[in-house]
Amino acid sequence: MDQDVKRVFNFSAGPAVLPVPALKQAQKDLLALPGVGASVMEISHRSKTFSEILEKAKANVKTLLRVPDNYRILFLQGGASLQFSMVAMNLLRGSGKPADYIITGSWGGKAAKEAKKEGTVNIAWDGKNENYVRVPDRDELKLSPDAAYVHFTSNETIQGVQFPAEPSVGDIPLVCDASSDILSRPIPVERYGIIYAGAQKNIGPSGVALVIIREDLLERSSETLPSLLNYKLMAEENSLYNTPPTFAIYMIMLVTNWLLDTFKTLERVAENNTKKASLLYKVIDESNGFYKGHAQPKWRSNMNVTWRLPSEDLEKEFVREATSVGLTELKGHRSVGGCRASIYNAMPLEGVETLCAFMKDFQQKHG
Amino acid sequence: MDQDVKRVFNFSAGPAVLPVPALKQAQKDLLALPGVGASVMEISHRSKTFSEILEKAKANVKTLLRVPDNYRILFLQGGASLQFSMVAMNLLRGSGKPADYIITGSWGGKAAKEAKKEGTVNIAWDGKNENYVRVPDRDELKLSPDAAYVHFTSNETIQGVQFPAEPSVGDIPLVCDASSDILSRPIPVERYGIIYAGAQKNIGPSGVALVIIREDLLERSSETLPSLLNYKLMAEENSLYNTPPTFAIYMIMLVTNWLLDTFKTLERVAENNTKKASLLYKVIDESNGFYKGHAQPKWRSNMNVTWRLPSEDLEKEFVREATSVGLTELKGHRSVGGCRASIYNAMPLEGVETLCAFMKDFQQKHG
Numbered sequence: 001m002d003q004d005v006k007r008v009f010n011f012s013a014g015p016a017v018l019p020v021p022a023l024k025q026a027q028k029d030l031l032a033l034p035g036v037g038a039s040v041m042e043i044s045h046r047s048k049t050f051s052e053i054l055e056k057a058k059a060n061v062k063t064l065l066r067v068p069d070n071y072r073i074l075f076l077q078g079g080a081s082l083q084f085s086m087v088a089m090n091l092l093r094g095s096g097k098p099a100d101y102i103i104t105g106s107w108g109g110k111a112a113k114e115a116k117k118e119g120t121v122n123i124a125w126d127g128k129n130e131n132y133v134r135v136p137d138r139d140e141l142k143l144s145p146d147a148a149y150v151h152f153t154s155n156e157t158i159q160g161v162q163f164p165a166e167p168s169v170g171d172i173p174l175v176c177d178a179s180s181d182i183l184s185r186p187i188p189v190e191r192y193g194i195i196y197a198g199a200q201k202n203i204g205p206s207g208v209a210l211v212i213i214r215e216d217l218l219e220r221s222s223e224t225l226p227s228l229l230n231y232k233l234m235a236e237e238n239s240l241y242n243t244p245p246t247f248a249i250y251m252i253m254l255v256t257n258w259l260l261d262t263f264k265t266l267e268r269v270a271e272n273n274t275k276k277a278s279l280l281y282k283v284i285d286e287s288n289g290f291y292k293g294h295a296q297p298k299w300r301s302n303m304n305v306t307w308r309l310p311s312e313d314l315e316k317e318f319v320r321e322a323t324s325v326g327l328t329e330l331k332g333h334r335s336v337g338g339c340r341a342s343i344y345n346a347m348p349l350e351g352v353e354t355l356c357a358f359m360k361d362f363q364q365k366h367g
Numbered sequence: 368m369d370q371d372v373k374r375v376f377n378f379s380a381g382p383a384v385l386p387v388p389a390l391k392q393a394q395k396d397l398l399a400l401p402g403v404g405a406s407v408m409e410i411s412h413r414s415k416t417f418s419e420i421l422e423k424a425k426a427n428v429k430t431l432l433r434v435p436d437n438y439r440i441l442f443l444q445g446g447a448s449l450q451f452s453m454v455a456m457n458l459l460r461g462s463g464k465p466a467d468y469i470i471t472g473s474w475g476g477k478a479a480k481e482a483k484k485e486g487t488v489n490i491a492w493d494g495k496n497e498n499y500v501r502v503p504d505r506d507e508l509k510l511s512p513d514a515a516y517v518h519f520t521s522n523e524t525i526q527g528v529q530f531p532a533e534p535s536v537g538d539i540p541l542v543c544d545a546s547s548d549i550l551s552r553p554i555p556v557e558r559y560g561i562i563y564a565g566a567q568k569n570i571g572p573s574g575v576a577l578v579i580i581r582e583d584l585l586e587r588s589s590e591t592l593p594s595l596l597n598y599k600l601m602a603e604e605n606s607l608y609n610t611p612p613t614f615a616i617y618m619i620m621l622v623t624n625w626l627l628d629t630f631k632t633l634e635r636v637a638e639n640n641t642k643k644a645s646l647l648y649k650v651i652d653e654s655n656g657f658y659k660g661h662a663q664p665k666w667r668s669n670m671n672v673t674w675r676l677p678s679e680d681l682e683k684e685f686v687r688e689a690t691s692v693g694l695t696e697l698k699g700h701r702s703v704g705g706c707r708a709s710i711y712n713a714m715p716l717e718g719v720e721t722l723c724a725f726m727k728d729f730q731q732k733h734g
Contacts, residue, residue, distance in 0.1 A: 008404035012411045015613055023398050023406055030394040031387070037375035037693065039390055041572040041618070044379050044696060077444040077574065078595050081609035085593035117591055200610055205408040207444065207574045207612025224484055226452035228445050242448035243567055245574025245612060246382055251408070326404065329411060 009351035012329035013157050013304060013342040014180070014201040017351075019262075022254035040250045045243050053250050054239065060256030064266055067189050067212060072235045074211040075249050077228075080107070080179045080198040083209055084114035087151065087175055087194060090221045090231045092119035097148040100124040102141060102167060105132045105156025106335060111177060115151070124150065132159040134299045138168060149173040149193055155181035157201070158333040160306035160340065161295045166191055173217060181303050182210065183259065184345055185270035193217050199248060201303070202344045204255050208248035259345065269345055270302075276343050276352040277302040283356045290367045291359065294338065308338040315339055318362055327355050376718035379696035380524050380671060380709040381547070381568040384718075386629075389621035407617045412610050420617050421606070427623030431633055434556050434579060439602045441578040442616050444595075447474070447546045447565040450576055451481035454518065454542055454561060457588045457598045459486035464515040467491040469508060469534060472499045472523025473702060478544060482518070491517065499526040501666045505535060516540040516560055522548035524568070525700040527673035527707065528662045533558055540584060548670050549577065550626065551712055552637035560584050566615060568670070569711045571622050575615035626712065636712055637669075643710050643719040644669040650726045657734045658726065661705065675705040682706055685729055694722050 010017045033040055036049050043050055058073045067073060076082070092099045098120040101112040104127050115121045122144050125136040143150060150169040155162040157180040166174060166187065173193025182197035189195065194213045200206035213231055221232035227241060228234075234241055263269045281300065284291040284307050294306040309315045315338060319331045332338035343352055377384045393407075400407055403416050410417055425440045434440060443449070459466045465487040468479040471494050482488045489511050492503040510517060517536040522529040524547040533541060533554065540560025549564035556562065561580045567573035580598055588599035594608060595601075601608055630636045648667065651658040651674050661673040676682045685706060686698045699705035710719055 005399045006404055007399050010405045010409055012405075012409065012414075014610065015409055015411060017409050018406060020398070023408075027394055027397040030397060031390050032372045032374050037373055037695070038377045038379075039385060041390075042377055042379065042382055042384050044382060045573065046701075047379075047696075077446070077449070077612075079444070079609050082444070082593070082595045085595060089593070114593060117593060198610060200613075205612075205614045206412065206610040207615055226449070226456070226481055226484060228449045228452060242446050243381065243565060243573040245444075245572075245615070246567075247572045247614065248574055248612070328404070329414075334413075 008326040008328045009347070009354055010328050011341040011343065011347070011351075011355070013333065013340060014198070015206045016201050016342055016344050017346045018204070018251070019255060019258040019346045022251065022258050025254050026251060041247050043246070045240055045246050050246055053253050057249055057253040057256060060253065060260060061210065061212075064183060064256060064259060065187065065189055065212070070215050071189060072213050072215060072218070074213065074231070074234050075239045075244055075252070076209050076211055076234060077207065077245060079200075079206065079209050080177055080196060081110070083177070083196040083211065084111040085118070086229050086231065087149070087196070088115035088118035089225055089229055091173070091175070091217065092148050094222060095119065095148045095220070097146050098122045098144045100143050100147040100150040100172070102136065102150065102152040103127060104135050104153060104161050104163070105159040106333075107156055107158070107177060107179070108151075108153040111151055111153065119148075122147070127161075132156065132161055133294065134296045135161060135163050141167065143169060143172070147172050149175045151175045151177070153177045155301050155303050157304050157342070158336055159294060160301040160304040161299050162301035162303065164299070173214070181301070183256075183266065183269065184273050184303055186266040199252060201342070204251040205248050207245045208252065210252070255346075272349070273302045273343070273345065276347065276349055277305060279352050279356050280305045280341060280343070283359045287363055287367075290363045303342060303344055305341045305343060306332060306336075306338060312337065314366055317366070321362060322355075322358055325358060327358055375693040375695045376714070376721055377695050378708040378710065378714070378718075378722070380700065380707060381565070382573045383568050383709055383711050384713045385571070385618070386622060386625040386713040389618065389625050392621050393618060408614050410613070412607055412613050417613055420620050424616055424620040424623060427620065427627060428577065428579075431550060431623060431626060432554065432556055432579070437582050438556060439580050439582060439585070441580065441598070441601050442606045442611055442619070443576050443578055443601060444574065444612055446573065446576050447544055447563060448477070450544070450563040450578065451478040452485070453596050453598065454516070454563070455482035455485035456592055456596055458540070458542070458584065459515050461589060462486065462515045462587070464513050465489045465511045467510050467514040467517040467539070469503065469517065469519040470494065471502050471520060471528050471530070472526040473700075474523055474525070474544060474546070475518075475520040478518055478520065486515075489514070494528075499523065499528055500661065501663045502528060502530050508534065510536060510539070514539050516542045518542045518544070520544045522668050522670050524671050524709070525703055526661060527668040527671040528666050529668035529670065531666070540581070548668070550623075550633065550636065551640050551670055553633040566619060568709070571618040572615050574612045575619065577619070622713070639716070640669045640710070640712065643714065643716055644672060646719050646723050647672045647708060647710070650723045654730055654734075657730045670709060670711055672708045672710065673699060673703075673705060679704065681733055684733070688729060689722075689725055692725060694725055
């Protein structure tokens with residue numbers, strides 16, 4: 001095995017950079033887990049070994065996010081996109097109530113679109129006309145008094161817009177798509193009904209979604225739902241109703257082990273993330289308009305930093321030159337263009353510093 | 368890296384043994400794919416590198432199964448269990464027709480149960496009263512003349528009952544759960560409407576299902592379905608509507624590369640599987656009733672060999688002693704008891720020979 005394997009600084013929005021210690025551990029044991037004699041990919045999901053992996057992954061998430069005891073932690077398939085439907089199938093369909101959606105970017109819009117197939121959706125706020133540059137103030141929200149739930153997207157990966165804190169919605173269950181900022185900072189889980197997140201940004205590889213759900217909400221799941229889409233059944237079966245994505249859950253265990261070993265708390269994870277994001281925003285803010293940040297400063301994301309250059313040609317050149325020096329995946333999402341640096345937990349400070357230096361050089365050369 | 372890593376012979380029914388060359392390749396490149404500088408788990412599903420992986424995996428499946436051009440090859444999440452629902456949501460719901468289900472074991476029963484949530488199900492045959500020891504003759508099937516489709520399970524993993532060939536059902540689309548015998552033998556794909564299979568037995572790790580669907584059936588998918596559960600949309604998007612389980616698809620590529628390198632054709636894969644199964648059935652048949660096979664000989668499975676011993680205590684002792692000499696996961700499914708050896712494509716002949724020798728010794732000692 002080549003110990004000096006050449007790795008780039010990978011700013012992909014997801015699937016995204018993973019912590020090297022987690023990858024190395026997975027690599028070491030890929031042919032045979034110690035004491036087992038088979039790869040983690042080859043063992044039964046009902047074996048003692050996999051049970052321990054699943055429970056450790058859950059325990060790590062519970063510790064890091066300080067999940068209260070009346071919440072269940074599930075690992076489900078289909079990514080956040082299937083959660084768009086599952087939330088609405090379990091909590092909206094047949095409820096006789098509307099669901100409120102706060103839309104601050106592309107993903108919130110997609111979540112609302114899927115929910116409309118299952119019941120009445122009230123758009124409580126939509127930043128589309130402002131090109132998704134901010135999150136709403138509390139008094140801008142048109143909430144329904146009797147909503148089945150209120151849905152929001154804590155961090156919009158494509159636009160780079162992040163809620164500084166969750167909206168306050170009283171006793172209505174708050175449902176959050178936290179795909180791109182889960183585990184990046186502490187959140188008061190007790191204020192949420194459901195938090196869900198595709199793993200492939202801050203938690204692990206693609207192919208698994210983390211779902212944290214308050215136990216009383218499980219009673220809303222109808223028996224008429226497909227078994228795989230029924231939160232209550234999946235909770236009763238501890239995510240083992242059928243074969244779960246075992247390798248992806250194993251990677252979540254390794255990634256959360258790394259978070260606990262390296263940072264201990266999400267407060268310290270958040271400090272590190274703020275430091276990294278501040279460096280990049282400083283370069284943007286001090287570029288005299290050469291780099292134009294997309295989101296308004298108060299709501300810009302610590303995870304996905306988005307910006308434009310003076311022309312699309314320069315944006316292409318920026319991405320090309322960056323790639324050539326090992327700074328990869330800086331192209332903005334195909335739906336909005338521009339540039340984007342995704343700097344999740346596993347992106348080292350050195351990667352951000354290297355990108356900052358490159359950006360200053362690029363401006364000097366082309367500005 | 369320890370090149371002499373100790374591996375057991377793992378007879379798990381799934382997740383199951385994988386080919387060592389595929390695991391070694393994955394291990395070698397786990398920190399960085401050559402020329403990419405990032406793990407396959409860390410790269411965008413829309414990157415050129417992953418596109419090539421996806422297309423190679425599809426091409427390998429197409430070559431091995433000789434899939435005609437009017438079929439689409441999809442990689443979806445949720446395993447075969449979500450396919451139980453997707454088949455019925457896309458082809459049965461709203462069709463005004465019944466769907467016929469042929470039930471030859473536990474999984475067929477589960478498939479029918481999920482389908483009943485979506486529409487009218489006609490049980491064309493159910494082997495339950497005979498304890499699932501065989502598949503039906505053609506003239507035993509009570510087929511509906513106007514069925515939306517006929518569903519069967521080509522190999523019942525728990526009971527070890529396998530169809531020697533698919534049932535003939537005329538022009539009605541034939542839908543097959545082939546989870547535990549896909550790629551184990553050639554099949555005439557052109558006689559099928561849909562073939563689906565959870566990957567974790569013969570194709571790769573858990574967390575992905577292979578779906579092969581005839582193009583004209585895509586027109587039956589309603590726009591009211593959740594996007595992730597809509598075959599037509601998933602086919603239009605080439606399995607990339609949202610982030611697919613990229614690592615699992617990469618492993619499918621490596622496993623099918625290995626099949627092509629080692630066997631070239633499924634005819635030769637089948638020869639090898641028949642040889643392995645015959646060795647085990649010979650030990651059972653020549654044990655003077657010490658080992659009792661579950662399925663009737665004509666329909667017993669080449670993938671999952673199931674048998675009982677004279678007592679449950681002896682079965683426990685058998686599993687215990689086998690495990691102690693590195694023959695693992697031989698316990699039958701918790702729902703039926705007994706013993707089971709799953710001998711998928713990746714189980715080497717040596718593993719089966721070692722098990723046969725152990726079984727003869729065990730009988731001498733305890734018979």
